[in-house]
Amino acid sequence: MIVTRNSAAFRYHGHLASSEIDELEYASLRIFECRRGLLEQRGRLGFVRRCHGDLHLANIVLIDGRPVLFDAIEFDRNIASVDVLYDLAFVLMDLIRYGSDAAANRVLNEYLARTPEDNFDALALLPLFMSMRAAIRANVLLTRLDDQDHSKDIKKQAQAYYDLARRLICPSPPCLVAIGGLSGTGKSTLGRMLAGAIRPPPGAILLRSDVMRKMLFHVNEIDPLPVAAYHSGTAETVYQKMTSKAVRILEQGCSVIVDAVFARESERSAIRSAAGNMNCNFVGIFLTADLETRTKRVGQRSGDASDATPEVAARQETYDLGAVDWTIVDGSGPPEQTFDLSAALFASDVQPTKAWFTP
Template identity: 55%
Template sequence: MPFSCAPDDLQQKVFAFLANSANHGDRPVHVVTTHGAAVFLAGDRALKIKRAVRFPYLDYSTLDKRKAACDQEVSINRLFAPQIYRGVVPITQRADGRFEIAGDGRVVEWAIDMTRFDERQTVDLLAEAAPPETALLLDIAEVIAASHAAAPIVARGPWIDSILRIVAGNTKAFRAGGFDGAAIAALDAASRAGFARLQPLLDRRGEQGYVRRCHGDLHLANIVVIDGKPVLFDAIEFDPSIASTDVLYDLAFVVMDFIHYDRAAAASVVLNRYLAITSDQHLDALSALPLLMSMRAAIRANVMLSRPAQDAAHLAEIRRTAESYFTLACRLIAPPQPRLIAIGGLSGTGKSVLARSLASTIAPLPGAIVLRSDVTRKQQFNVKDTDRLPAEAYRPQVTAEVYRTLCQRAARILAQGHSAMVDAVFAREDERRAISEVAERAQVPFDGLFLVADLATRIARVSSRIGDASDATAEIAKAQQAYDAGVIDWTIVDAAGTPDQTLLRATEALTTPRAIPRGAGA
């Protein structure tokens, strides 16, 4: 719980002043309060005041500390959102007791001066209202990846040392909040066991430079769409150590929060795009995701318990939200067994569309990691996904290397306890056998789906593609008609209809019980 540090209610008087529309040119004022701040929105301006509180993880107990925090917030957040953060302005008091914004009197408070954005465009509200557009999700992944690439590398020790303290702090808050004791104990034990298992991996990633000065607080309410593009804002400023973490811990907040808003498909798109942008840098760290996402959900529950309530109804809403994050934390820390799914078929049968739609339905959360042969081939030639490759990039020996890479990456993903989905033509028996053997060696369930569609449908689809990684053309689709696929022992899926029809057929095929490879679970 916070410790209030506001003598004689001076800050409350400042809040009342800023909430009065008469002090903003008679423009209506909307006030947003959090556990650490109050934001006053009027016209095209937003003024953010640090609340005079002290928590175990932040201290705004004096005017000097609040001024330093305001300066630091502007400095940090201009890196992410220069179009939002203007600067820091004083709230002053005249000799007659009246307050002014940036007046000549005694400084009694400090405010962060921001350009107001449309608060209806924060991604939490967008996700709550409807499934976010894929283009926005891809942009979110890209802006996060760019922020990580630009973030300075920091020492790994403080981050790793903080993990058990974070777990202990959450456990203490949940007990004080009256959550279910058995669930608290189970989450605490699983989190500690997860850290013990993962500590060597996290330490190694620190050595590799993946511990950086990140945003630190990337829940969906801290991402806003401005001019059609996502902008990250409200990064952690009060304690650099809180934001100095593994980049996957930063990403885990966004992924977890989409899941919390019942948008697992959105979480899957963001995670898959981030991994595609960063090539295979993080495939060997996917085993850390359950712990990192669970910690983020637990932290969100903890923070919600500290949030000030306006009335009894608001308090009940805060409690429900805190409990939902706590429940999610308990769910994420115990992921189920992974599986391997391969989706084959000639160009234009809809493999990639199906893979994107199907990925989020494959446990564990937030869904299978999708490996696409078209993207893998482009990566091998160090070109963008949408750059066309010359004919020689499709020589048999190059294609064989692409399939070897897909098998290797799928094996790495499965070894991390995460599901993989491989999207490729798989026109040859040896290619199909090789991917199924990956599952057999990993001792996980395997499903192979082979999509089929008539030539006219396939030509129409490949001819209408824009900005896609595939280089297939109508001529290639026609040439593929001569392929001899041999004996196909995968499930044949009619993909000539709509994407939804194909998804339904594929889902039905995957829910039919199949044998686990010999030795699975041993």
């Protein structure tokens, strides 16, 4: 197995602490044994297939603003046939290695939005997959130490990958973040800003009620729905499905951000209870903004999953929100300000740090 071969190579190179090598191997094999059944099931479902095989950042180039992959493992079909998430894990790990946590999170969320639902039941494999990829990079670098002119720099790089492998194999507990607020308060923008900064890597999975509703009606994300699709019965179904999916992700050890209006006390209570039942940390944020700001933002939207209009935003002013027991955050200012106000709410074990972000 790759884990064992990595450990043997680390011991052979002699540059790393033996006790740490043993700890990494033990943790990796423990997860492997725990997830062996899932790995085998993934193979039967067709998720193990011919992939790129070596998808680190040095094998990706931007051409005309689009990522182009090269130097794939084309010489051996068996070596290149891996779980698709193991292929993805290489680029996720490398982005994290170079401090682009938010970019790694965006890649993961964009990938999940375009792939079969079964991938949500395999997110528990990511810590093992990303750790193995980091260990492989460390070993590859250590084989180059004969080049004395660059040996110091190479050893430093190898150590960084090795330390990352050890960190990724022991992820911190996941958390559930719920972001509520009327249309135009900045929920989705805040969710994207927070997602890449929340532990464990590669950050939180984003769930939007607007997207969930479009999926329910089997339409494209940006296709408008009729008013009838927004009656109370449908809303209840959307919130139930969103809560169920959040629990499904938390069970895999990944953090989740749920983005919805959450205008009713019952909706807010249900998502908080879901976190309590999972025994995970919960952060509830309710964004506010004046009607003028909300109307302006909603009116400027294009290519978005939300069907809210300025008229909808105005109508929401009459909502009876009841007792809001989440932290109320002013979302009327710039996104960075809302981010800073929200980031201060997190416990130290999941405290986010500001990272690269593109709306």
